[in-house]
Amino acid sequence: MLPKIAEARSIAAAFVSARRNAAALADYPGVEPADLGGALAIQDAAIALFGEPVAGWKVGRINSPWLERLGTNRLPGPIFAKRIKTAAADEVATGEIFRNGFGAAEAEFVFRLGSAPKPGTTRLSLAETADLVDAVFIGIEVASSPFAGINRQGPLVTISDFGNNNGLILGQEIPDWRGAGLDDWVVTASIDGAEVGTGRASAFPDGPLGSVKYLVENLLSRGIAIAPGLLVSTGAVTGVHEISAGQKFEARFGDFAGIGCQIAFATA
Numbered sequence: 001m002l003p004k005i006a007e008a009r010s011i012a013a014a015f016v017s018a019r020r021n022a023a024a025l026a027d028y029p030g031v032e033p034a035d036l037g038g039a040l041a042i043q044d045a046a047i048a049l050f051g052e053p054v055a056g057w058k059v060g061r062i063n064s065p066w067l068e069r070l071g072t073n074r075l076p077g078p079i080f081a082k083r084i085k086t087a088a089a090d091e092v093a094t095g096e097i098f099r100n101g102f103g104a105a106e107a108e109f110v111f112r113l114g115s116a117p118k119p120g121t122t123r124l125s126l127a128e129t130a131d132l133v134d135a136v137f138i139g140i141e142v143a144s145s146p147f148a149g150i151n152r153q154g155p156l157v158t159i160s161d162f163g164n165n166n167g168l169i170l171g172q173e174i175p176d177w178r179g180a181g182l183d184d185w186v187v188t189a190s191i192d193g194a195e196v197g198t199g200r201a202s203a204f205p206d207g208p209l210g211s212v213k214y215l216v217e218n219l220l221s222r223g224i225a226i227a228p229g230l231l232v233s234t235g236a237v238t239g240v241h242e243i244s245a246g247q248k249f250e251a252r253f254g255d256f257a258g259i260g261c262q263i264a265f266a267t268a
Contacts (some may be wrong), residue, residue: 004038006137007031012045015161018146019050023265024100025147026238028128032157036070039159046162047078055081056231058141058165059211061204062155073205074214077163079233083142086170093169093259097245099265102151102164105243107148107189107251108238109208110139110170110183114182116226117216126206129213134228136177138253140261140264142167142231143240151240153213165186166266168233171259183207185254189238208234225267 002064005152007030019073033039034248056079067073073206099102114134117124124132129158144166150158158164174180183202190196201208211234243249 003129004041007047008038008041010159011042013144016046016049018261019098020268022098023146024098028147028149028153032153033160034156036053036156036159039156041162043077043162044222050080052076053081055084055229055232056168057215058163058168058213058233059215060163061153061235061236062156066155070155071214072214074211074235075159075163076098076119076215076218077159079164079165081166083167084109084170084231085167087224087259088262089257090108092248092262094260094264095165095167095169095249096144096264096266097140097142097144097243098156099245100148101144101146102148103243103261103263104187105191105249105261106143106240107147107187107238108139108141108233109237109256110121110137110168111208111212111234112137113136113216113226113230113232113234114228116228122217122220124213126209126213129180129209129216132216133177133212136174136195138171138251138257138259139233140167140169140171140249140251141165141236142169142261144266161165168231169259169261172232172257174256182198187237187254188243188252190250191241196226196241199238201237204235209245211235
């Protein structure tokens with residue numbers, strides 16, 4: 001068996017190559033990680049190999065029975081700068097998924113950090129986390145991996161391939177996000193005009209701000225720098241909606257605004 005470091009690099013290299021070539025992976029490219037440390041080691045190796053700026057992070061949910069096994073209810077994944085697009089009110093942007101891989105779209109609140117935690121910080125309260133945020137937007141996460149079984153294999157496999165992220169569509173900024181009560185907004189999602197999900201961010205432990213808290217603490221524990229302007233996509237409010245090229249995903253955030261995404265296959 002390969003040493004753990006070499007195995008992590010081998011798996012990371014396979015995912016990075018597949019993503020760069022827009023190629024599918026029929027099987028997981030190595031020994032699946034057995035714990036959070038192993039999964040994050042693969043993710044870290046892949047980020048280094050990919051060699052592109054990370055401008056944001058996605059946060060996904062971990063539910064039972066994995067929650068009890070891993071002792072955490074969330075997972076992280078990098079969002080690369082070139083995969084972030086903006087969309088004006090009710091505008092439709094393009095999101096790319098991998099042909100013969102996994103593809104989904106998710107309605108999410110996206111928080112932007114205006115400042116980094118004080119040096120030496122390892123833990124934050126929700127109030128301290130809120131003080132780091134300077135803006136909140138509506139958005140769509142484009143979730144995709146060259147490995148079609150990424151979600152079926154559990155959160156450790158998901159973490160190992162960039163948290164199953166392949167882009168972010170950034171919509172309108174929410175005015176006065178602290179007073180907007182966004183945790184209780186009814187968010188709806190549709191594909192090709194048919195509703196596929198509805199939900200409220202209050203269903204998340206500590207709401208979407210809890211996702212920001214988790215992400216900041218996770219990055220601090222990994223020694224990853226946090227710079228002003230970093231985006232945090234805080235989790236799928238209406239669920240993870242599998243989708244294919246040619247379909248259109250739309251999300252409506254309460255009475256505030258909507259955002260759309262036309263799905264296409266990624267190309268090399």
